[in-house]
Amino acid sequence: AQSPQSVNDVAFSRDGTFIVTGGQSGLVQILDAKNGNVQNEYERVKPDSASGTIQIIDIKKVSSPDKYTPLEIPVRAVSIRPAVGQQLAIAYDDGKIPVLDPKTGKISSPLEIGGRPRVLSFSPNGIWLSAGSDSGVVTIWNLSDRKIISGFKHRDGVLALAFSPN
Secondary structure, three states: OOOOOOEEEEEEOOOOOEEEEEEOOOOEEEEEOOOOOEEEEEEEEOOOOOOOOOEEEEOOOOOOHHHOOEOOOOEEEEEEOOOOOOOEEEEEOOOEEOEEEOOOOEEOOOEEOOOOEEEEEEOOOOOEEEEEEOOOEEEEEEOOOOEEEEEEEOOOOOOOOOOOOO
């Protein structure tokens, strides 16, 4: 399948069944790895209330996608949470990093990193999420309580992050 946008990041599921892309227009796609068919397409849209809560909709499944206003905030990175299935962390250009469960549509209140996020990585057990930014900030959160467990500043922008498998 061809993406209607330029793609900024790609993540592959551990079991090899699906691929996630995040792009410049703010679109996140989940594709079937065997045939490339788009299973889900998510857009971050203008919140429907004054609360400012992040709202992400599956434009393939919502009955009236025209009633939503896409924010078109670029997606800088995507990561698939291991051991939890299809949960996705999505790093937006505005520094917000929600975790989305495509099966339920539930979205966590976003984590935030100082600076524009560039990369994301889940720990192998799915307990921690790390993010690195253009400004060199690296932050690691414990997702069970959403607290920062570590953070530091690299001298340059962070281009890659990885956890040791053990």
